[in-house]
Amino acid sequence: MIRVENIIKSFDSKMVLKGITTEFQKGQTNLIIGRSGSGKTVLLKSIVGLHEVDQGEIYYDDRNFTRMKMKERKRLRQEMGMVFQGGALFDSLTVAENVRFPMDMFTNQTAKEKEERVAYCLDRVNIKPEAFRLSPAEISGGMQKRVAIARAIVLNPKYLFCDEPNSGLDPETSLVIDSLIHDLTVDLNMTTIINTHDMNSVMEIGDKILFISEGEMGWIGSKSEILHAKNKKLEEFVFANRQYKEMRDARIENGS
Amino acid sequence: MHFFYHAGRYFSLLTKVFSKPERHKVYVKRLFSEIDALGVNTVGLVVIISIFMGGIITLQVAYNMQNPFLPSYLIGLGNRDTLILEFSSTILGLILAGKIGSNITSEIGSMRVTEQIDSLEIMGVNPASYLILPKIVAVVFIFPFLYVISVFFGLIGGLLVGPGVGAITAAEYLNGVQYLFNPHYVGFSMVKSLVFGFLVSSIPAYFGYFVEGGAFEVGAASTRAVVTTNILILIWDLILTQLLM
Numbered sequence: 001m002i003r004v005e006n007i008i009k010s011f012d013s014k015m016v017l018k019g020i021t022t023e024f025q026k027g028q029t030n031l032i033i034g035r036s037g038s039g040k041t042v043l044l045k046s047i048v049g050l051h052e053v054d055q056g057e058i059y060y061d062d063r064n065f066t067r068m069k070m071k072e073r074k075r076l077r078q079e080m081g082m083v084f085q086g087g088a089l090f091d092s093l094t095v096a097e098n099v100r101f102p103m104d105m106f107t108n109q110t111a112k113e114k115e116e117r118v119a120y121c122l123d124r125v126n127i128k129p130e131a132f133r134l135s136p137a138e139i140s141g142g143m144q145k146r147v148a149i150a151r152a153i154v155l156n157p158k159y160l161f162c163d164e165p166n167s168g169l170d171p172e173t174s175l176v177i178d179s180l181i182h183d184l185t186v187d188l189n190m191t192t193i194i195n196t197h198d199m200n201s202v203m204e205i206g207d208k209i210l211f212i213s214e215g216e217m218g219w220i221g222s223k224s225e226i227l228h229a230k231n232k233k234l235e236e237f238v239f240a241n242r243q244y245k246e247m248r249d250a251r252i253e254n255g256s
Numbered sequence: 257m258h259f260f261y262h263a264g265r266y267f268s269l270l271t272k273v274f275s276k277p278e279r280h281k282v283y284v285k286r287l288f289s290e291i292d293a294l295g296v297n298t299v300g301l302v303v304i305i306s307i308f309m310g311g312i313i314t315l316q317v318a319y320n321m322q323n324p325f326l327p328s329y330l331i332g333l334g335n336r337d338t339l340i341l342e343f344s345s346t347i348l349g350l351i352l353a354g355k356i357g358s359n360i361t362s363e364i365g366s367m368r369v370t371e372q373i374d375s376l377e378i379m380g381v382n383p384a385s386y387l388i389l390p391k392i393v394a395v396v397f398i399f400p401f402l403y404v405i406s407v408f409f410g411l412i413g414g415l416l417v418g419p420g421v422g423a424i425t426a427a428e429y430l431n432g433v434q435y436l437f438n439p440h441y442v443g444f445s446m447v448k449s450l451v452f453g454f455l456v457s458s459i460p461a462y463f464g465y466f467v468e469g470g471a472f473e474v475g476a477a478s479t480r481a482v483v484t485t486n487i488l489i490l491i492w493d494l495i496l497t498q499l500l501m
C-alpha cells in the first residue's frame with residue numbers, strides 16, 4: 001500500500017500538484033487519469049522520489065519515504081519497479097542484459113540462476129528467446145514496453161509504477177499490456193500505480209481510479225462507478241469518446 | 257548568477273560521481289569498456305594529427321630560420337619543445353574535447369532525455385557514479401598515454417617531412433631533437449594532460465547529465481559542452497603555466 005498526504009509540487013512559480021491525498025491498494029491496479037498536462041507524470045515521479053515534493057508525506061506501507069535519507073531510499077527502491085513512458089531500456093545492452101541488469105547490481109545469484117530468471121520474466125511478457133540477443137533499437141515499441149515490464153519485475157518488486165504503458169501502441173497491443181500488468185499485479189500482490197489517459201485501460205483494469213485535473217484531486221472511484229460519476233470535468237474527460245456515453249446510456253436504459 | 261549556478265551544480269554532481277560504486281565488478285567492467293571506447297579508439301586520430309602537426313611545425317621552423325647564422329639543430333629542438341610543451345597537451349586536449357567530449361555529452365544526454373537515467377535512479381543505482389565515474393577515470397588514465405603517443409609521432413612526423421622536402425638532413429634533425437632536453441617540461445605537460453583529461457570528461461558529462469528536452473537540446477548541449485571545455489582548457493593552461501613553469 002502507498003499513501004500520499006497532501007503533496008504539493010511547484011516548478012518555479014507554477015504549482016503543478018495542489019495538494020493530493022489518496023491511498024493506493026496492494027494487489028490492485030490503481031490508475032491515475034487526467035488530461036495531458038494535468039500533472040500525472042509529476043505525481044508519479046514525486047511518489048517515487050524523482051521529483052522532491054515541496055510539502056506533504058509519502059508512505060510506503062507505513063514507511064515515511066519523504067523523511068528517508070538517501071541510503072534508506074536506495075534500499076527501498078530495490079522494492080520498486082518502474083516502466084517509463086518510452087520504455088527507457090538501456091540501449092547499450094541487449095534485451096536479456098537489460099532484464100538481468102538489476103540482478104547484476106543487487107543480487108549475488110550465479111550466472112545460471114540469473115539466466116533462468118531472465119528467461120522466466122521474458123517468457124512472462126511473451127518475448128520469444130530469439131529476441132533475447134537483440135538490442136532495444138531492433139525490437140518494436142510494444143516489445144520494448146514488454147521488456148521494460150520484465151525488467152521492472154525481475155527483482156519481485158512490491159511496488160510497480162507505469163507511466164502511460166500504452167502510449168504509442170495500437171489498441172490490441174494496449175489490451176495485452178494492460179492485462180499483463182493486471183495479472184502480474186494480482187499474482188505478485190504488488191501495489192501498482194499506472195498513469196494513463198486511455199479510457200479503454202480505465203474500463204479494463206481500473207480497480208481504483210484517481211482523476212486529477214490541473215493538479216487537483218477531481219474524483220476517486222472504480223471502473224464500475226466512473227460512467228455515472230457526477231463531476232463535470234471527469235465527464236468531459238470520459239465522454240470525449242462517444243462510445244462511453246453510449247455505453248452509459250445503454251446501462252441506464254437497462255436499469256443498471 | 258549563471259556562472260555560480262553552474263559551478264555549484266557541477267561540484268554537487270562531482271560529489272555524487274565520486275561516491276562509492278554499488279558493485280565493484282560492474283564498475284571495473286564499465287571502466288575497461290570506457291577505456292576502450294574513449295581511449296583506444298582515439299589513438300588512430302592522435303597518431304594522424306600528430307604526424308601531420310609534427311611535420312608542419314618542423315617545416316615552419318625550418319622556413320623561418322633560413323639564416324646561416326642560426327644553427328640547424330634549432331629546427332628539431334623547436335619541433336620537440338612545441339610538441340612537448342603545448343601541442344601534445346593543450347592543442348590535443350582541445351581536439352579531443354571535440355571528439356571525446358561531444359561523445360560523452362550526447363551519450364549521457366540522450367540517456368537523460370529517454371529516461372534511462374531516471375530508470376537507474378529508480379532501481380536504486382547512483383546514476384552519476386555508474387555512468388560518469390568510469391568515463392572520468394578512463395579519460396584521465398588514457399590522456400598521459402595519448403600525450404606520449406602524440407609527442408612520439410609528432411617527432412616522427414618531423415623526421416619524415418623535414419628531410420623529405422629537403423629542409424634539413426635527418427642527422428641534423430635528430431641532433432636537434434636530442435639537444436638541451438629538459439625533462440621537467442615533460443613532467444609539467446603530464447600534469448597538464450591529467451587536468452585536461454579531467455576537464456574533457458567531467459564538463460561534457462555535466463552538460464549531458466542535466467539536459468532537459470529532446471534530441472535538439474542534446475545537440476545544443478554537446479556544442480556548449482565542447483566550447484566550455486575548450487575555454488576551461490585554455491584558462492587552466494594559463495594557470496598551470498604560471499604555477500609550474
Ligand SMILES: Nc1ncnc2c1ncn2[C@@H]1O[C@H](COP(=O)(O)OP(=O)(O)OP(=O)(O)O)[C@@H](O)[C@H]1O
Pocket residue numbers: 011016034035036037038039040041042043197
Ligand atoms: N521538470 C519540469 N519543469 C517545469 N515544469 C514541469 C516539469 N515537469 C512538468 N512540468 C509541468 O507540469 C505540468 C504537468 O505535467 P505532466 O508531465 O505531469 O503532465 P501529464 O499529466 O503527465 O501529461 P501527459 O498526459 O501529456 O503525459 C505541465 O504543465 C508541465 O509543463
Ligand SMILES: [Mg+2]
Pocket residue numbers: 040041042163164195
Ligand atoms: Mg505524462
